[in-house]
Amino acid sequence: MDGKLREPLRELASCSLPAALEAMGERWSFMILRAAFNGLHHFEEFQSELGIARNILANRLGRLVDHGILTRTAMPADRRKIHYQLTDKGSALLPTMLALRQWGERWETGFPASPVLVDARDMRPIGPIDVRAHDGRVLTKHDLLWALPEHVDYGEAELRAAE
Amino acid sequence: MDGKLREPLRELASCSLPAALEAMGERWSFMILRAAFNGLHHFEEFQSELGIARNILANRLGRLVDHGILTRTAMPADRRKIHYQLTDKGSALLPTMLALRQWGERWETGFPASPVLVDARDMRPIGPIDVRAHDGRVLTKHDLLWALPEHVDYGEAELRAAE
DNA sequence: TTATTCAGTTGCGAATTACTACTTAAATGC
DNA sequence: GCATTTAAGTAGTAATTCGCAACTGAATAA
Structure with missing residues (x-):
C-alpha cells in the first residue's frame, strides 16, 4: 500500500469523513442504526435490545433525527408511541454498516454473524x-x-457535458 | 425497506458489529486511519495534521496497535522516530472508510472530497x-x-464440501 | 378514577476527552 | 564533548460525556 496509496499534498481538510463522523461517530450511533435496519422502531425496543442508558438513547435518537437519518412520528393509533424510521439518508448507510460488520467477522470474531443478510x-x-x-x-x-x-x-460523458 | 429488511428473531447479540466498534468506534480512530491510508506514518505528522491532543493520539495509536490495525516500529535511521504502518487487518478497513466517506459526500458535504481515490x-x-x-x-x-x-x-461448492 | 405504559428528563458520581506544560531519549550542531 | 533540537510521549487539570437510578407527564387501559 505504501507508495501506491500516497497523498500528493495536504488536502486532508476537504474530506467528507469528518462530516460523516459528526453524524455517526458517537458511541452508540451504529448500534442504533443496525437495530433500525433490523426492524426496530420504538424507544423501548431499542432500549431493551441494546441495553443502552435511557438518557443516552434519547440523546442519540434525537441527534440521528436532527441529522436526517431517522424520522420521528407519533403513531396515530397510540399517540404515546413514537415511531422512528430510517430515511433514505439513513438507509444509505447500509453499505458502511455492512462493510464494518464484514470486517468484524473476518478480523475480530472470526465467524459469520447472525442473522445473515x-x-x-x-x-x-x-x-x-x-x-x-x-x-x-x-x-x-x-x-x-x-x-x-x-x-x-471523469470519463467521456462528464467531459462532453462540460463542453 | 420495512417489511423486507425484517429480523426473524432476536439474534442481535451474535453480531460482529460491536466487536468492530470496540476496535474502531472511538472518537478519533477513523480519522487516524484515514491519515494512515493517506501515507502518514509518524506521531508528529498525525498530531499536526489532525490537531488532536497528544495524549489522546498516543492512546489511540496504542489502541490501534493493540488491535493489530497498525504496527509500531522504531526506524533504523533515526531511532527516535516511530513508524506506524497499516497491517493487512488495518488495510481491510478501506472499504468501510470509503463507504463512510462516500456517504458523507453524498449526504453531508454534497461535493466530492479531495484527494480522490x-x-x-x-x-x-x-x-x-x-x-x-x-x-x-x-x-x-x-x-x-x-x-x-x-x-x-450457501451455494453448491460449500454444500458439496459439507457432504 | 386509578393504574400502567411509553418516552423521555433530572441528578449525580464515574469515566473519558481535551488543553497545556513537562519529560525522556536520541540525534544534531558547534 | 556539550548544548540544542527533535520525536514521542506523560502528567496535571479542567471540561465533557457516560451510565445508573429515580422521577415526570401524557396517553391509554382497567
Missing part, C-alpha cells in the same frame, strides 16, 4: 463489500492512487 | 461502494432480507 431472490448471502472501478472490477490496494481533481479522468 | 490504471475515480449479490449484481434495500443461518443457501 441475503439476496431475497435466491436466499444466498450478499457478497463482500469491495472497492471497485467505475466498470465494476474489484480493486485491491495496489490498484489505487490518491489523486488531485485535475489529474482525475 | 482513483484506479491507477486509468485515473478514473472508484465506483460507489455498494451491496452486491454473490454474482456481483448491485442490490438495493428492496432485494435484501435478514435470514437465520438454516434458511440461507
